[in-house]
Amino acid sequence: MALDAAHDAAVPSRAGATTGEDPGWFKENRTAIVRHAVILLFMVIILAPLAWVLMMSIKSLPDSMRGDFWPRKFDFSHYSFVFERIHTLPINLFNSIYVTTATVLTTTVCAVLAGYALVHLRPKGAGIVVTVLLVSLYFPVRVVSIISIYETQHWLGLINNTSGLILPYITLQLAISVLIMRSMFQLVPHEMIEAARIDGAGHWRTLWMIGVPMVRNGLVVIFIVNFVTAWGEYLLCLTLVDDEAKRTMPVVLAAAQGGQGQWAWPNLAAVYVIVVTPGIIAFTFAQKLFFKGLAEGVVKG
């Protein structure tokens, strides 16, 4: 690591050329090789647990107890088994999809409207709103507020109600989503908004036709951030919903004791893969936009 790779390759290559031997090539690129080896080691560490679950989900039952990474016999039937035999599973999965979709859509709409208003309409008191949102990021709101959110939901008759979860879920990442949208809209020149207004477009039209297309990358970021939060939320669902059938997937998975009956290890792993894959696939497709949005909105803000 003593030298930059390009530098390293350029300078001693003269020496390598005179000897003209393979060990010379190794010496020249030693730092680059070590660097790639270290990066590769980190990549393996990141991917190994996921590879383990994936393999577990396609192992035969005896292999699942053996612990070897590569099974002696593959068995792909666990995926259909969990849907056919675990009766609450489709319900839990539906609960998760329903609650997450509602949360992501509502939060995104809220954040776009608020971000636009804070930057381009600048009402009096906008500064206070931004300050309060910022401060809320540093206070452990999620933990402390659980006491009185229970009371609120009880008062609204939303205890043990799956739809009731959507309300607190919306606010989990609302502050950060608004702040991301705010920094995205700061990149939209005020003159463009003004021009659209002068051409006779109302605020709604201006936002929809001019604003939203320009903050597309930020939308991807808050979509993913809110999806990840709602899809995996545990504390609120555990506290506010008692019935197994009304709960979302994360709470069910966390409570499942591996190895027993319907929750035999490969079944459990299959459910896990089903729950975790949509997010990873969606991210892989959206990653270009996501990284652009991250660079524009998050790191700056």
Added chain:
Amino acid sequence: MAETIASDQAGLYPGRMAGYLAQLRQGAGAWLFLLPTLAFFAGYQLWPIIRVLWLSFTDYQFLTNDPSNWVGISNYSEALRDPLMWKSLGRAALFTIMFLPGTIILPLLLAILIDRVTQPRLATVYRVVLLIPAVIPSTLIFVLWKWMYNYQVGPINHFLVSTTGLFTLHNAPQWLGGTALTLPSIAIMEVWWGLGYHTIFFLAGLAAIPKDLPEAARIDGATEWQVFWHVTRPRLAPIVMILVVLRFGTAMAVIDEYLIFGGFNRASPTYTWTIFMYDQAFKTGLWRQGYAAAIGMIGAVAMMIVMVFLIRIFRPRG
């Protein structure tokens, strides 16, 4: 100009109504855009905190019909006299100390290595892999690692017992479930979880450093360490500060992990102030939520005080 158009459009409506609508558009229009956000935020972030603050001064119990009474600061003085309060705060701090250095230093190291990868396709692949753990929802990370650490089928113990033979089935380490190893195990999991995401943060910071700066320093004969310390480090200081403060906040207020890995055994190292609060509010007796509120407030305020110091320590100079 904009005003005339607005009132022209509103001209469809009868006079007074039109004027009113135009005025509404101009003045309150902005607040209309903010309304959904403010309504949700007030209802589920602001109000709960105010309500919990209020509750902390009462003897409120959830499972009783008796009206609650204002008791002043007696919840606070009771909590501060309770050794469990201090112990549970200490446990949260211990976890934070185990977790924080690893989650800053490892990603920084990895980012410096990946920043030098010049092959664009390889760089993209690395970035995608890095962010995979970040798009896996929290609970699914915990469930995954609950299996990693599993006593019977977990690959970690499989490696220690069957592959290397360092341990036997009888003395193989019990990682989770409130043993002494539980906090370090959770810390390792959290470092793994944040590794990719934090590396991406640092990579963005490194990309903002003009490439000729470290080059010039090297030509002047600076060692690689000097380049890092005098050129790279000061420019990454803002990112380090944000990560230290934010991760300190998440680490001190961890609760889901402790619920999943530890439970409500008061002797467990996972019984921190968050679990203490939850236990009092939803598990013990008649749900003494007034007392629980005081515990929560003490924990939150203690955290915020340390955060202020961290901001002062890590604030970029110059």
